[in-house]
Structure formats: C-alpha cells, structure tokens
Amino acid sequence: MYKLEQQIADWRNELANSESIFPENIDELEDHLRASISSLVEQGLSDEEAFFVATKRIGTSTELSREFLKVNINLIWFQRLSWMIFGLLLFQVLNVIGSLFADIAGIMISDLAWEGSFLFYAISVCFPIMVFLWISNISRKDTETQNRLVLFLQSVIKRPIIALGVLFPIFGLIPLIRLIIHGTSATHTVAFYHSINVYNYAAGLFFWPFFWMLVLIWLNRQRQVKCQ
Amino acid sequence: MLNKDLIAASSAQLILSILAKEESYGYDVIQRIRTLSNDQMIWSDGMLYPLLHRLEKNGLVSSKWRTTESGRKRKYYRINNKGKVAMKEARNQWQIVHDTLTKLWEVSYV
Numbered sequence: 001m002y003k004l005e006q007q008i009a010d011w012r013n014e015l016a017n018s019e020s021i022f023p024e025n026i027d028e029l030e031d032h033l034r035a036s037i038s039s040l041v042e043q044g045l046s047d048e049e050a051f052f053v054a055t056k057r058i059g060t061s062t063e064l065s066r067e068f069l070k071v072n073i074n075l076i077w078f079q080r081l082s083w084m085i086f087g088l089l090l091f092q093v094l095n096v097i098g099s100l101f102a103d104i105a106g107i108m109i110s111d112l113a114w115e116g117s118f119l120f121y122a123i124s125v126c127f128p129i130m131v132f133l134w135i136s137n138i139s140r141k142d143t144e145t146q147n148r149l150v151l152f153l154q155s156v157i158k159r160p161i162i163a164l165g166v167l168f169p170i171f172g173l174i175p176l177i178r179l180i181i182h183g184t185s186a187t188h189t190v191a192f193y194h195s196i197n198v199y200n201y202a203a204g205l206f207f208w209p210f211f212w213m214l215v216l217i218w219l220n221r222q223r224q225v226k227c228q
Numbered sequence: 229m230l231n232k233d234l235i236a237a238s239s240a241q242l243i244l245s246i247l248a249k250e251e252s253y254g255y256d257v258i259q260r261i262r263t264l265s266n267d268q269m270i271w272s273d274g275m276l277y278p279l280l281h282r283l284e285k286n287g288l289v290s291s292k293w294r295t296t297e298s299g300r301k302r303k304y305y306r307i308n309n310k311g312k313v314a315m316k317e318a319r320n321q322w323q324i325v326h327d328t329l330t331k332l333w334e335v336s337y338v
Contacts, residue, residue, distance in 0.1 A: 029274065029277065031253070031303070032277075057272070058273040063272070063275075067278040072281075
C-alpha cells in the first residue's frame with residue numbers, strides 16, 4: 001500500500017529545511033501538489049506515479065528556494081534578526097539559571113571551591129537533559145505541537161556536539177572570559193555566578209525578556225506597515 | 229515548446245491577463261496557460277508562486293486564503309486597479325511587437 005500522505009509530509013519537511021520558503025508558501029505549494037496529483041490520478045495514474053510526476057513538475061527544493069529567496073528577502077532578514085534577539089534573550093535567561101545553579105552549589109558546599117564548581121557543572125549538565133526529557137514527554141501527549149517539537153528533538157539528537165558547544169560557552173566560557181579580563185576577580189565559576197544578586201535575577205527573568213519582546217513587537221509592526 | 233526567455237518575459241502579463249477575467253489560484257492559472265497555448269507554454273509549476281508573490285508585493289494583485297468545497301485551504305489571487313493599469317500598458321507594448329513582426333512576416337511571405 002502506497003502511503004501518499006506520508007510522502008507529502010516528507011516533501012513538506014524537505015521544503016521546510018529551506019530558510020527562504022515560509023510555512024505559508026509551503027501550504028500554497030501543497031495545495032498545488034494535491035490538485036496536480038488528483039488531476040493525474042483522474043487521468044489514470046496510480047498515487048505513486050502521480051506523486052512523482054507532480055513533484056517533478058513543481059520543481060526541486062533547491063530551485064524553489066532560489067526563486068523564493070528573491071521575493072522573501074526582506075522577511076528573511078527580519079527572521080534572522082528575530083533569531084538573534086531570541087538568542088540574546090535565551091542567553092540572559094540561561095545566565096540567570098546559571099547563577100541559580102551556582103547558588104545551589106554554593107549553599108550545598110561552601111568551603112571547597114573545586115567541589116562547588118564540580119556540583120555546578122553537574123547540575124548544569126543535568127538540567128538541559130531534564131529539559132530535553134521533559135520536551136520529549138510533552139511531544140508524545142500533545143499532537144498539536146508534536147511536529148515542531150519532534151523536528152527540534154531530531155535536530156538536537158543529530159547534533160549532540162553542537163548542543164554541547166552551546167552549553168559550554170554559556171556555563172563555562174563566560175566566567176573564563178571574565179577571569180581573563182579582570183584577572184583575579186573570579187577565581188572559579190561558582191564565584192562568578194554567585195556574585196549575581198537578586199536585582200540581576202529580577203532583571204534577567206522579567207525586565208530583559210519584556211524589553212526584547214517589545215523590540216520584537218515593534219519590529220513586527222514596522223514590517224507589517226511596510227508590507228501594506 | 230516556447231523559449232525560456234520568452235516565457236519569462238511574458239509571464240507577468242499572462243498572469244495579469246488571466247486574473248483580469250476573474251480571480252483564480254496558482255494551479256488553475258498554470259492549467260489555463262497550458263490549455264490556451266495548446267501545451268506550448270509549460271512552466272515549471274513552482275516558479276509561478278514567487279512570481280505571483282512579487283506581483284502582490286508590487287501592489288498589482290492581492291490575495292486571500294479561502295477554504296474550498298473539499299475543505300482544503302487555497303490562496304486566491306485577484307487583480308488590483310494598479311495591476312489593470314500595468315496590464316494595459318504592457319498590452320500596448322506587446323501589440324507593438326506583434327504588429328511589427330506581423331508586418332515583417334507578411335512582406336517576406338509575399
């Protein structure tokens with residue numbers, strides 16, 4: 001039995017990999033593909049044959065993304081900017097989480113610096129794993145968000161080195177850079193994150209996310225005005 | 229089959245002329261062009277959409293998502309006043325090309 005729906009879903013995923021083709025574009029192309037398939041089936045082709053002919057007619061994902069790039073270029077830049085801001089936001093939130101871990105580590109072992117930072121790194125590694133497991137658990141229950149989260153999980157599984165590479169600078173490199181710049185002010189990781197006080201927590205959790213959200217909303221409005 | 233450059237040059241005018249008759253969607257536009265040209269003008273289907281979006285961005289056409297009878301979402305395109313003006317201008321130019329070539333061919337055949 002030929003699984004047409006699965007083939008179409010795979011085809012959609014392939015297009016979704018391109019930065020220049022937006023979900024709305026894919027919806028439109030899918031409608032075209034389905035119309036094309038049903039007309040070919042009426043002419044006597046099987047589902048499988050019709051799918052291959054229809055996708056061939058619509059063009060490869062490389063051709064499509066090249067064409068869409070020309071039209072969508074402004075939006076693509078907006079999207080890139082959004083990701084940068086999102087990255088900043090995530091960085092700040094993780095920074096706060098890092099200081100929370102350091103506090104926990106500092107409370108549990110206050111005398112021995114090495115053991116304190118060891119505990120800090122242990123929690124820092126455990127936390128992302130817990131979040132990862134938590135997300136994979138949600139995606140089984142909730143079918144609406146499943147597709148997006150499954151894609152996210154797959155990409156994380158495919159690139160464990162990158163995931164580690166992201167975590168290391170966040171929890172390891174920042175204190176190190178500070179150490180290089182300030183010399184002796186931060187002798188180990190825990191001390192660095194420990195120095196963040198309650199105002200930093202408040203700013204990291206409430207003020208900065210709020211601020212960047214406002215910036216995003218403002219950018220989005222500018223874009224909509226431009227589109228009209 | 230028609231030459232690639234000629235297809236590219238005439239595509240916007242073809243789309244506008246089809247939409248000037250009534251609103252339509254991508255698949256239908258391509259089918260009409262195929263039928264009207266007796267299968268001589270065959271576009272790579274996916275290329276139509278960036279073109280439609282460019283026309284929309286330039287304010288020549290506007291679009292709307294609707295649900296079809298079969299329950300599928302479909303994007304319909306309609307020509308704007310600006311598009312009609314652009315179409316008329318382009319039409320005059322195509323007419324000039326057409327007339328000139330016709331005259332030349334008539335002379336050479338006599």
